[in-house]
Amino acid sequence: MEKKFQVVLICTPEMGNLVPLVEFAHLLTNRDRRFSATILIMTLSQRPLINEFVKSRQASSPDINFVYLPTVDPPSPDQRTSTLGYISLFIEKHKPHVKHAITNLMSTESDSVRVAGLFIDMFCTSMIDVANELGVPCYLYFASPASFLGLMLCYSDLETQLTNELVESSTELFVAKNPSTQFHIPSFVNPLSSLLLPTTVLKRNRDGHVWYGRHGRKYKETKGIVINTFRELETFAIDSVSRNGTTPVYPIGPVLDLAGPARWHPDQAGQENIMKWLDDQPPSSVVFLCFGSMGSLDGPQLREIAVGLEGAGFRFLWSIRTPPKGTVELPGEYANVEEVLTDGFLDRTAGIGLVCGWVPQVTILGHQAIGGFVSHCGWNSVLESLWYGVPIATWPVYAEQQMNAFLLVKELGLAVEIRLDYREGSELVLAEELERGLRRLMDGNDEVRIKVKEMRDMSRTAVIENGSSYRSVGSLVEELMANV
Template sequence: MSKAEIIIIATPAIGNLVPAVEFATHLTTTEPLLSATILIIHMPQRPLVSDYTGSRATAAAGGNIRFLHLPPADPPNPDQYQSSVAFISILVEKHKPQVRHLLTNWDNSIRVAGFFVDMFCTSMIDVADELGIPCYLFFASPAAFLGFMLHLPTLNTQLSELTPEFDESETELAIPSFCNPVPPKVLPSFFLKRNGDDGYSWFLRHARRYRGAKGIVVNTFQELEPFALKSFSSPDIPPVHPVGPLLDHVGPAKWLSDLSQSEMIMTWLDQQPTSSVVLLCFGSMGSLSVAQLREIALGLERTGFRFLWSLRESARGKLGLPSDYSDVQDVLPDGFLERTAGMGLVCGWAPQVAILAHRATGGFVSHCGWNSILESLWHGVPVATWPVYAEQQMNAFELVRELGLAAEIRLEYRQGSDLVLAEEIERGVRGLMEGDGEVRERVKETSEKSRMALMADGSSNVCLEHLIEELMAEI
């Protein structure tokens, strides 16, 4: 058989790029006749993305995956947009001429079998259609949220019938990918701000394009989200391929230049008893107010549990990423670090994957980003939900109410909302570390299923092989 190429373009954000690169790795490892080119859009506000792609490109040199930086487009002015999604969507759209030129002048000796675009890159479907290249959607969020996005155009037509007070009401929505009615308070921020934020119009625009894809690849597995995946049986929805969990099992530890903090954290964990430490980490884009940090500190101190707390300072500007505090004592209660010196460790950036894999980690207070959820399930570490932004509230709702795989601190919390008080944090951490044995047992079972899904004859591996057959048939 002839060799074939797949092209992948993803949003310039770690949460989008990492699973896309892992997907390319799975594809090219499973089928050596496939190679992959990952198109990179430069975004100077996020140097972390450049560090990641640079390191992965070096590691992949000479293999079946290459990273290709697109020539820069005239960037939009961030100040013209209310949301980062609007800015990023425009930025991606401005790169259509570069992608069109690249694919038009592609080496004819290697056929392009498929073009994979992520959830915010749907404008690239136009380029694929113009050139007759099969185009697929790569969806890095859960199948349940994919169902919400597919349902969004229908929901949008119903909004005119809803009162302005709907978002604060007890009225619940029937969304086909959720078996339980969904309360408005856990809907994504873009939906709740639909009348005063340009993010909603862009989400709606992307959602309408999803049905134009030849297929949809989702970073999930059949055993985790059976109800949501079954909801995609409608003939007007493209075939859905659950091929996950797609995980970077080493994480940034293999591409950060300064590993001193990571080594310090792992040395500290080595000294802790098995399953005794609760990890608090809110993702590469998550940060909390100083007032909230002090409530967390008080709550942790009251529990008496060992803890590892990744504490980040809010980003400057809507497109930036959180950074480490120069001195965490400035934002914590007086004497907190001294009083907890024998039981806890407060740090900046933390190697989350390595921490979750460590025997000492017994629980995870998480922002409920999908990559983090999959990592915690893979390693059998139960989660207490504390969503912050994006679709994380819906992820938390799915974990707690749909799947019974997490303890609850909050489901509806989001950046800038009311404080979660120390008493509630203490109760949530105790519930996570001492509480429901059924949740911990279900997480352990799901961990085993996640690994089996990727084995020979596992559900995700079978789906991946069917997708490869479809791609190779194109040549």
């Protein structure tokens, strides 16, 4: 009887983490039909869309089994001070349930079906202990770029410099004593200023930066690191992290859900209205502004954007969300968006623009009317934009997005800069600053546009037979089969 293999996967309960993990499971089971996958789902009441997504994928992915873990009580306020601390402790509380779920799978093993590995994401490193207890090989599935992985792997070494060089400022963020101070991260060609480091790193009065160190150290205990990137995009960073230690690295991207939320999101009518509007626009004429599933801007910043859009005069599709109300809350929808914009803006731009709330981002990026993308530079968004050959203007907001923006603009020449160092609480991006960026994005920078089109072709070549990522997936499959 032919031997078959089961892999188990678990990730942080966020859509931006779950979608690429599910697509990776789909890639693996499609690549070798001897593989099946079980994805363990942690439940957060603030993430109802996860349930809609899982229901949709259950119906369309026969080789993937979704198992909901029992609910756990959230960490108490005295146990954590940062969002990362909260989510890390929340995940850790699931260890007994994860152990029980994998034990159940192993109890149904036979000589023909074996559990070949547990895949965790960047903040689920507490599950490495569970894998070790059960004798199951554990792998990291890293849905961010290899360049950011380089920071995580060297973070403990970097901590001494950060402690010595950063001092408290008038904001929550610590800043460098000397503005010219540069931080050398092995996965970047160029040094970075402190302003480009992740928000979590700069909040020294919170515990998030401590958790970065804990997670980064644990990465080295895995049997391999699978990265959602491809060699042609991040050659330098991939070579750097490959040299970092003995843990094998598998760049297997871009791993994308190109169908997007069109098949599962409840706002079907909103999606249809947006796509109908785009159908009426000329090719490559629309600039798309979207700040991700977790991104939002406050009223004064929205009004600056409105003035900048009017001044630039380009056709636009603009997604606006209300700021979240709590630590783990998501942005919401404005009941009346006109109340937060400049007087008469919607009337004056009715012929060339559409302002909306939530949007099906990947579907929009694939539309022929889109000519440019003002993006928060989340890695899923970057990969989607490159896949469709849409140039980006960088406006990072949180997490590692400042580093991603730096990578795109300064290291790779694949984007134009609005800001590299913007984050929540920064000084406003003024209307004229946005207008300049939009003109560079839509009217000029032929060199960037050419490079993006070239990278589009390389991203698609990487995943087909004999492409770099295709070969990397093959190496991973061989490694998993060798485990059992």
